[in-house]
Amino acid sequence: MTGRQFDIAIAGGGLSGGLIAAALARYRPELRVVLVEAGETLGGGHRASWFASDLSPQGVELLRPFRKTEWDHGYDVDFPAWRRTLATPCRSLSSDEFDAALHRQLPDDAIRIRRPIAALDGAGMTLADGERIAARTVIDCRGFTPSPHLKGGWRVFMGRHLRTVRPHGIARPTVMDAAVEQHGTCRFVHVLPLAAHELLVEESYYADTPTPDRSLLSRRIDAYCAARGWQGDILGGEAGVLPVVTGGDFAAHQAAQRVEDVAIAGARGGFAHPLTGASLPLAVETALLVAAEGDLPGVQLSALLETRARLHWRRTRFYRRLARVLFGSARPDQRWGVFARIYRLPEGLVERFHASRSTHADRARMLCGGPWMRAMAGWTGGGAALAERAAA
Numbered sequence: 001m002t003g004r005q006f007d008i009a010i011a012g013g014g015l016s017g018g019l020i021a022a023a024l025a026r027y028r029p030e031l032r033v034v035l036v037e038a039g040e041t042l043g044g045g046h047r048a049s050w051f052a053s054d055l056s057p058q059g060v061e062l063l064r065p066f067r068k069t070e071w072d073h074g075y076d077v078d079f080p081a082w083r084r085t086l087a088t089p090c091r092s093l094s095s096d097e098f099d100a101a102l103h104r105q106l107p108d109d110a111i112r113i114r115r116p117i118a119a120l121d122g123a124g125m126t127l128a129d130g131e132r133i134a135a136r137t138v139i140d141c142r143g144f145t146p147s148p149h150l151k152g153g154w155r156v157f158m159g160r161h162l163r164t165v166r167p168h169g170i171a172r173p174t175v176m177d178a179a180v181e182q183h184g185t186c187r188f189v190h191v192l193p194l195a196a197h198e199l200l201v202e203e204s205y206y207a208d209t210p211t212p213d214r215s216l217l218s219r220r221i222d223a224y225c226a227a228r229g230w231q232g233d234i235l236g237g238e239a240g241v242l243p244v245v246t247g248g249d250f251a252a253h254q255a256a257q258r259v260e261d262v263a264i265a266g267a268r269g270g271f272a273h274p275l276t277g278a279s280l281p282l283a284v285e286t287a288l289l290v291a292a293e294g295d296l297p298g299v300q301l302s303a304l305l306e307t308r309a310r311l312h313w314r315r316t317r318f319y320r321r322l323a324r325v326l327f328g329s330a331r332p333d334q335r336w337g338v339f340a341r342i343y344r345l346p347e348g349l350v351e352r353f354h355a356s357r358s359t360h361a362d363r364a365r366m367l368c369g370g371p372w373m374r375a376m377a378g379w380t381g382g383g384a385a386l387a388e389r390a391a392a
């Protein structure tokens with residue numbers, strides 16, 4: 001190496017940065033890679049779940065060394081007048097396991113935690129304490145940043161990890177229980193049976209502002225658990241917000257984020273599902289791509305990922321139109337109808353929806369038979385600039 005410390009420096013050890021580091025360690029072990037994270041641990045402090053159908057065989061292989069909870073017998077969805085069990089297997093990874101697996105897979109000197117980055121450029125990064133890390137290629141995975149060029153709202157979460165006094169008897173995840181009072185928004189509860197005595201119960205709703213009312217969410221989780229007789233010790237929890245992008249000028253957003261010759265990945269680069277906010281499947285795909293192109297200099301990797309992000313933006317236009325319904329429907333108590341319509345349809349279509357791979361035929365089926373949804377999907381309101389929302 002000529003005058004530089006690393007081949008690749010990754011800024012941010014969340015889902016996307018961590019998976020890129022894992023893919024490079026596995027497929028390009030000869031490259032010198034460093035993963036720099038401001039926080040105490042890698043993985044962002046919350047669980048990430050996905051469907052087995054989201055990942056390619058290579059993606060499954062990349063996640064093999066991570067200890068996951070796996071449910072091979074599908075999942076439930078609940079709506080006010082009906083419930084359904086879908087057969088697609090589900091997977092879930094806690095941030096503790098994510099952190100532990102990365103420490104097992106990466107050389108010790110490849111992980112730097114508690115190291116906030118002050119600035120990035122095409123030749124490296126400068127840490128807040130003044131240290132300079134020089135690299136041939138820099139990848140920015142520091143998470144989503146709002147910009148005035150994107151419109152939308154937020155998905156607000158709070159989850160509680162509970163050890164129940166008695167076995168809860170739940171065999172599979174409930175991905176969406178929308179048969180709960182909606183409180184003027186699209187609200188649902190997500191339940192993961194992590195072990196015979198362990199549950200993750202997560203409240204989630206779509207909101208115009210990204211500020212979770214923690215005590216309200218906590219009371220709602222209390223009430224949900226009490227109604228089902230789930231009592232026990234609280235082992236932990238998680239909370240957060242995710243952007244739900246309903247529209248905007250993506251090229252202008254990219255230009256606003258761009259740092260010359262620095263590649264951008266993860267939620268910051270636009271790699272998330274516009275309606276659900278989930279990003280693990282896209283983070284896995286990006287990690288595999290970066291490993292395959294591990295010799296590219298920053299200028300070329302940056303162009304490659306920007307092009308991928310623009311393609312993803314074009315392919316997901318339909319989901320942004322659906323997302324507008326979640327913020328703009330005239331009947332707030334019926335916004336769950338967007339998801340009800342999707343979960344009524346054949347399983348293959350639902351799988352492609354989750355993986356952001358809906359076909360033209362899928363989109364037509366989601367719209368037909370739901371006249372109010374068809375009308376709302378063409379509606380152009382739904383969301384203000386995300387930067388304004390973040391500042392609210």
Ligand SMILES: Cc1cc2nc3c(=O)[nH]c(=O)nc-3n(C[C@H](O)[C@H](O)[C@H](O)COP(=O)(O)OP(=O)(O)OC[C@H]3O[C@@H](n4cnc5c(N)ncnc54)[C@H](O)[C@@H]3O)c2cc1C
Pocket residue numbers: 011012013014015016017018036037038039042043044046047048049050115116117118141142143144157238239240241242265266267268272277278279280281
């Ligand atoms: C509560 C919750 C539950 C979720 N559940 C799921 C799920 O089940 N499935 C799914 O697919 N998605 C889920 N998501 C969404 C998913 O977690 C995010 O889309 C994903 O974390 C985005 O990954 P990322 O790497 O781009 O950003 P992040 O995971 O946010 O990582 C960014 C990292 O960069 C670090 N960082 C930021 N600035 C600096 C700096 N200056 N210096 C150094 N480090 C810095 C941060 O500390 C952070 O660790 C959930 C999100 C939340 C909040």
